[in-house]
Amino acid sequence: MATVKLWTDAEVAADARVQAVFDDIRTTRNSDFINNFWRALANQPDVLERTWANLKQVMFAPGALDPLTRELIYIAVSAINSCTYCIHSHTAGARAKGLTDQQHAELLGVIAMASQTNALANALQIPVDPEFPVS
Amino acid sequence: MATVKLWTDAEVAADARVQAVFDDIRTTRNSDFINNFWRALANQPDVLERTWANLKQVMFAPGALDPLTRELIYIAVSAINSCTYCIHSHTAGARAKGLTDQQHAELLGVIAMASQTNALANALQIPVDPEFPVS
Amino acid sequence: MATVKLWTDAEVAADARVQAVFDDIRTTRNSDFINNFWRALANQPDVLERTWANLKQVMFAPGALDPLTRELIYIAVSAINSCTYCIHSHTAGARAKGLTDQQHAELLGVIAMASQTNALANALQIPVDPEFPVS
Amino acid sequence: MATVKLWTDAEVAADARVQAVFDDIRTTRNSDFINNFWRALANQPDVLERTWANLKQVMFAPGALDPLTRELIYIAVSAINSCTYCIHSHTAGARAKGLTDQQHAELLGVIAMASQTNALANALQIPVDPEFPVS
Amino acid sequence: MATVKLWTDAEVAADARVQAVFDDIRTTRNSDFINNFWRALANQPDVLERTWANLKQVMFAPGALDPLTRELIYIAVSAINSCTYCIHSHTAGARAKGLTDQQHAELLGVIAMASQTNALANALQIPVDPEFPVS
Amino acid sequence: MATVKLWTDAEVAADARVQAVFDDIRTTRNSDFINNFWRALANQPDVLERTWANLKQVMFAPGALDPLTRELIYIAVSAINSCTYCIHSHTAGARAKGLTDQQHAELLGVIAMASQTNALANALQIPVDPEFPVS
Numbered sequence: 001m002a003t004v005k006l007w008t009d010a011e012v013a014a015d016a017r018v019q020a021v022f023d024d025i026r027t028t029r030n031s032d033f034i035n036n037f038w039r040a041l042a043n044q045p046d047v048l049e050r051t052w053a054n055l056k057q058v059m060f061a062p063g064a065l066d067p068l069t070r071e072l073i074y075i076a077v078s079a080i081n082s083c084t085y086c087i088h089s090h091t092a093g094a095r096a097k098g099l100t101d102q103q104h105a106e107l108l109g110v111i112a113m114a115s116q117t118n119a120l121a122n123a124l125q126i127p128v129d130p131e132f133p134v135s
Numbered sequence: 136m137a138t139v140k141l142w143t144d145a146e147v148a149a150d151a152r153v154q155a156v157f158d159d160i161r162t163t164r165n166s167d168f169i170n171n172f173w174r175a176l177a178n179q180p181d182v183l184e185r186t187w188a189n190l191k192q193v194m195f196a197p198g199a200l201d202p203l204t205r206e207l208i209y210i211a212v213s214a215i216n217s218c219t220y221c222i223h224s225h226t227a228g229a230r231a232k233g234l235t236d237q238q239h240a241e242l243l244g245v246i247a248m249a250s251q252t253n254a255l256a257n258a259l260q261i262p263v264d265p266e267f268p269v270s
Numbered sequence: 271m272a273t274v275k276l277w278t279d280a281e282v283a284a285d286a287r288v289q290a291v292f293d294d295i296r297t298t299r300n301s302d303f304i305n306n307f308w309r310a311l312a313n314q315p316d317v318l319e320r321t322w323a324n325l326k327q328v329m330f331a332p333g334a335l336d337p338l339t340r341e342l343i344y345i346a347v348s349a350i351n352s353c354t355y356c357i358h359s360h361t362a363g364a365r366a367k368g369l370t371d372q373q374h375a376e377l378l379g380v381i382a383m384a385s386q387t388n389a390l391a392n393a394l395q396i397p398v399d400p401e402f403p404v405s
Numbered sequence: 406m407a408t409v410k411l412w413t414d415a416e417v418a419a420d421a422r423v424q425a426v427f428d429d430i431r432t433t434r435n436s437d438f439i440n441n442f443w444r445a446l447a448n449q450p451d452v453l454e455r456t457w458a459n460l461k462q463v464m465f466a467p468g469a470l471d472p473l474t475r476e477l478i479y480i481a482v483s484a485i486n487s488c489t490y491c492i493h494s495h496t497a498g499a500r501a502k503g504l505t506d507q508q509h510a511e512l513l514g515v516i517a518m519a520s521q522t523n524a525l526a527n528a529l530q531i532p533v534d535p536e537f538p539v540s
Numbered sequence: 541m542a543t544v545k546l547w548t549d550a551e552v553a554a555d556a557r558v559q560a561v562f563d564d565i566r567t568t569r570n571s572d573f574i575n576n577f578w579r580a581l582a583n584q585p586d587v588l589e590r591t592w593a594n595l596k597q598v599m600f601a602p603g604a605l606d607p608l609t610r611e612l613i614y615i616a617v618s619a620i621n622s623c624t625y626c627i628h629s630h631t632a633g634a635r636a637k638g639l640t641d642q643q644h645a646e647l648l649g650v651i652a653m654a655s656q657t658n659a660l661a662n663a664l665q666i667p668v669d670p671e672f673p674v675s
Numbered sequence: 676m677a678t679v680k681l682w683t684d685a686e687v688a689a690d691a692r693v694q695a696v697f698d699d700i701r702t703t704r705n706s707d708f709i710n711n712f713w714r715a716l717a718n719q720p721d722v723l724e725r726t727w728a729n730l731k732q733v734m735f736a737p738g739a740l741d742p743l744t745r746e747l748i749y750i751a752v753s754a755i756n757s758c759t760y761c762i763h764s765h766t767a768g769a770r771a772k773g774l775t776d777q778q779h780a781e782l783l784g785v786i787a788m789a790s791q792t793n794a795l796a797n798a799l800q801i802p803v804d805p806e807f808p809v810s
Binding site for chain 4: 271272273274276303305306307310311317321324325327328329333334335339340342343344346347348349350351352353354355356358359360361362370372373376377379380381382383384385386387388389390391392393394395396397398399401402403
């Protein structure tokens with residue numbers, strides 16, 4: 001149940017601006033499958049273009065963090081933000097990039113660990129040690 | 136400014152249970168420095184023992200994710216939970232494990248990216264594609 | 271699936287205190303439709319009365335912010351709090367108050383933008399410029 | 406206390422890529438003042454460029470929502486994400502765009518109202534009325 | 541550092557509406573001390589009156605939960621919402637109502653425990669057992 | 676819809692390590708029913724063992740907070756973290772421990788109250804009174 005319409009391929013085909021983004025998604029990901037996230041953003045072409053341009057740069061450009069590590073970080077953020085859609089899509093994405101059960105277990109371990117120490121440090125308002133900050 | 140007392144080494148020395156945890160922290164991390172988080176938890180020996188036992192297992196045991204990757208995930212969770220203390224302590228921890236400026240930049244990129252798509256997916260209540268869930 | 275019973279109109283009619291609130295909701299909103307939020311709060315008459323009294327004042331009293339702007343702010347808060355119910359009910363509410371597709375797109379743009387800079391400012395623990403605070 | 410260095414104007418001047426962004430910020434905002442957020446992002450030129458490009462489009466482009474309304478939504482998101490820096494910078498920004506005390510009071514009213522009904526709707530897991538979703 | 545002015549007693553005395561709330565706070569809490577929260581809300585008399593009326597009813601009216609239990613719940617919510625001010629004020633409030641070190645330790649234990657299982661249940665998107673919901 | 680498989684009793688029986696935890700859950704809770712949370716964690720035996728060991732200590736050991744109070748705190752944390760699963764399981768748990776409708780109503784009242792003052796204190800960045808912190 002969404003608050004907006006999810007665009008079908010036929011509806012996308014009738015809008016050149018949206019179609020261009022969908023074409024680039026398919027090419028970049030080397031897959032015909034377009035998930036609901038983009039079909040919902042199609043209602044807001046500005047947001048669609050900006051979000052895809054950002055995502056393409058952040059998740060697909062070569063860099064110092066390998067693609068699977070980026071997905072692990074993405075899952076962690078999505079779990080804490082309680083984003084059902086993003087947890088599902090990026091767990092699937094991580095699996096497609098080779099996530100093993102052992103890696104998944106350790107990811108869950110760190111997410112749970114950080115959540116509990118975050119709660120404790122906040123509940124106790126522990127002052128930052130002067131050794132930590134850079135400036 | 137904390138809601139509890141931060142224990143000095145002298146106060147720790149007077150409590151065998153707390154001292155045992157502090158000894159293990161120093162041995163495990165191969166460092167004499169004990170940060171404020173543990174000095175605050177010293178007020179609650181049950182919580183101290185449980186939290187350190189968990190952390191030692193999650194962050195120090197050999198596994199499928201290398202120690203720096205675990206710190207990156209930890210920072211991501213802490214940033215979303217808005218835990219000032221944990222952001223500082225685990226960014227320092229990541230630096231000690233070799234975090235480069237380029238890796239830090241990409242970590243920030245993924246955290247920012249996930250935050251914005253989380254907000255969009257939640258605001259639009261996009262339904263999970265049937266291709267994603269496992270069960 | 272709720273953790274409490276949702277009251278039917280017949281059940282409401284048997285409880286004068288709940289009925290009085292439902293009557294005022296119908297009169298104030300000039301509509302016969304009562305959504306599930308109020309049918310769930312009917313189990314807690316104190317909470318029901320207090321919440322409706324607050325909402326009536328905050329959302330319906332004349333003021334310096336027009337009703338649609340108030341709904342935009344409401345949607346933004348609900349998206350960040352990951353409240354499925356409130357995102358749906360207030361997006362519907364905003365539409366009923368004339369929300370255009372263009373306004374919706376810009377709302378989403380700001381929500382996504384703020385989410386990403388919030389994450390960055392928190393992850394970097396950027397100190398507040400002395401020019402900003404009032405006291 | 407930040408986890409990264411805050412760049413001075415002299416340091417910015419030595420980096421053409423960062424200087425170009427700072428120049429555009431000054432021109433776009435018609436002000437010489439550059440706040441700490443950008444001085445911190447200067448460490449990550451990719452993130453700096455992407456974030457500023459997004460912000461310029463979202464907050465400065467003409468559109469259906471006036472600049473002050475966009476700032477109100479920005480403050481609301483930042484308050485819920487508990488981003489100290491962003492709350493301060495965007496409250497200052499809203500004041501610069503003419504925020505009155507009465508508007509501020511009503512903004513706070515809606516933020517507080519939404520927060521309480523979000524908590525109630527989540528705590529009760531109230532099902533979305535079938536009248537609300539679009540698809 | 542606040543985004544608004546904190547009212548002094550002299551400023552309060554010059555505003556009958558604010559003074560009436562401050563008088564009731566002093567009487568209800570049987571103390572002359574007025575903390576900064578109310579001195580900040582004094583800028584928004586509508587919000588001040590509504591918030592105090594709600595708080596008086598929720599935290600001071602006789603009921604099925606004793607005053608200390610209500611404070612424990614308040615601290616838990618405030619820790620998860622990362623509200624520095626509220627964590628401090630309600631931990632002080634709980635101490636004034638007799639919070640023992642052992643109770644504080646157990647409160648922290650439950651907050652940390654819930655945070656970690658929340659993160660796990662969200663990260664795994666575990667479906668609700670049909671035995672749990674009421675309707 | 677989960678991101679992992681939910682283990683059946685037959686699958687559990689084939690894994691001695693998981694079976695041992697399930698046996699202890701059944702004994703400790705004096706019930707044959709094992710809810711989906713544990714059936715999902717069975718995929719990660721380390722996380723399963725650690726989480727159950729923690730939960731058993733935090734929620735079942737005798738202490739200064741009675742079992743129902745611990746459940747109330749658990750529900751409050753889960754509501755703010757927007758954890759659908761945990762809200763349902765711990766509301767059911769609280770009912771099994773004797774939660775009355777009146778207690779539930781007051782719990783909801785405190786959760787809503789804290790949420791609104793958290794939002795206000797954060798939005799106004801109210802400075803902590805020097806009377807509050809311990810160290």
